[in-house]
Amino acid sequence: MKKFAWGLLIALPFAVMVLADSCYYDNLQELHPELLLNDCDTTGVISYQADIVPIMTGSCGANNSCHNTAGAGGGFVLENYDGVKNAVESGLFLSAITWDGNASQMPDGSSTKINDCYIATISKWVASGYPNN
Secondary structure (H helix, E strand, O other): OHHHHHHHHHHHHHHHHHHHHOOOOOOHHHHOHHHOHHHOOOOOOOOHHHHHHHHHHHHOOOOOOOEEOOEEHHHOOOOOHHHHHHHHHHOOHHHHHHOOOOOOOOOOOOOOOOOHHHHHHHHHHHHOOOOOO
16 A cells, blocks of 8 residues: 555656646637738728628627627618618718727627727728728
């Protein structure tokens, strides 16, 4: 029994070291690749279909059910071009996503705004006349 206790006493610290070394720590960049702003290129033409729709779907529209036809939060439907255009023309859209204090902060209930790349992409699209392309 004494040998077992000594063996356990010696093996326990090694087991702890092995287990501690194998802990998995989530890497924010792996969990949220959209946060990698080095890949944020807004130098070209921003397309509503290719660039804006994915942002709206993931942050505002159909997938999160905040601003879709079934439940138009704040009166804005953001799952189609006309709805996004109406929100932009109201003057509240950019204020809501940039959190400049002139509109309710969106996404609603979030502790953070959408990432800077999304904001830059949307801002450039709006500045270019928010084309339906």
